[in-house]
Amino acid sequence: MEELVKIREVALKYDITARTLRYYEDMGLLASVRSGDYAYRMYDGQALKRLEQILVLRKLNISVKDISRIFSSPGTEVLMEVLSGKVAGIDGEMALLQELKEIVLEFIRLIEGSPFPDAGDIRLLFEKAKGMEGQLVAASLDEDQPETVTRMLEVTEKLERLPDVRVIKLPPVKMACSGEAELEVFDRWFSAIDTRHYLTPRDFMWFNTRTNRFEWLFALTHGMEDTGGFEVISFPGGLYAVASAIDGDEIPKVNALIHKWVDQNEHFEVSTSANDPHERYDMGHIFTPKVFKECTGYHMMDLFVPIVLRQPARS
Structure with missing residues (x-):
C-alpha cells in the first residue's frame, strides 16, 4: 500500500501553509485522502507530484484560474497559451522599462539645465518634484501636450507596481x-x-x-x-x-x-x-x-x- 503523507508534513516539506493546501483542494487543483481512523488530510504520491506542478506554475506567477484551465485540458495547448502569454507580457514590460528609462534620462537633462539653489535641501527637492508633477498633470490635460509627457504617463501607468501590502x-x-x-x-x-x-x-x-x-x-x-x-x-x-x-x-x-x-x-x-x-x-x-x-x-x-x-x- 502506498504511503500517505500527513498535511502537516507536506506543509513543512514544501514550505507552504495548511490553509494553502486546503485552498488548492477547494479550487479543485489537488486531492487528499482520509483513512477511516485518521481525521486529517493525507496525500499520496500522485497528489504530491500535482502539488509540485502547482508550485512551479505559481512561482511563474500563473494565476490559480489559469492553472485550473491547464489541468482541465487533456493536451498542452492551454499550457502553451498561458506560458506564451507570460513571455509576451515580460517582453512588453522590458520594452516599457527601456522606454521609461529614456524618458527619465530626458527629464534628468531637463532638471540639470534648470536653476536649483540647493540640491541638498530635502524641502526644496520635494517642492521641485511637486512643481514638476503639477506641470505634468497640466500637460496631460492639454490636447497639444508634448508626446514625451503623454508617453511617460502611459508607460508609468502600465508599469505601476502593487504596493507592499x-x-x-x-x-x-x-x-x-x-x-x-x-x-x-x-x-x-x-x-x-x-x-x-x-x-x-x-x-x-x-x-x-x-x-x-x-x-x-x-x-x-x-x-x-x-x-x-x-x-x-x-x-x-x-x-x-x-x-x-x-x-x-x-x-x-x-x-x-x-x-x-x-x-x-x-x-x-x-x-x-x-x-x-x-x-x-x-x-x-x-x-x-x-x-x-x-x-x-x-x-x-x-x-x-x-x-x-x-x-x-x-x-
Missing part, C-alpha cells in the same frame, strides 16, 4: 466618533489626551457612505470616561490589508492598488455586506509626527482596507 488584525474596541461634529473640533479634543504610554495607531479617518461625510475615530482606553461628548461606537476590528502612501494625490492611487492586490490574492477578499456581518470601511491613519511634515512638506499615511478570508467558489 501587509495584513494586520485590529481588535474590537470602543471608539469615540466625530459624527456630525467638525473634524477640527474632534482633532483638538483627542490631541489633548496624553497617549505617550499607549501604542498606535489610535485614530482613524474614514468616509461614511451612509452619512456621506468623513468621520474620525479615536480608540478609548479601558475605563475612559471623558469622551468629549462625542458618540461612542463599538468598532468591530478584524483583518485589514494595509499599505503606506504620501498624503495628497497618492492616497486614492495607493488605495485602488490595495484593492487590486486583494482581488489578486488567493486567500483574502474585500469585506462586503455579503461576506462580512460588520459594516466596515476603507480608512486611513497618519503615522508621521508633525515634525516630519515640517521637515519634508508632507505626511505619510497608512491606508486600511477591510478584508475577510476568501471563501471557496461554489460550483
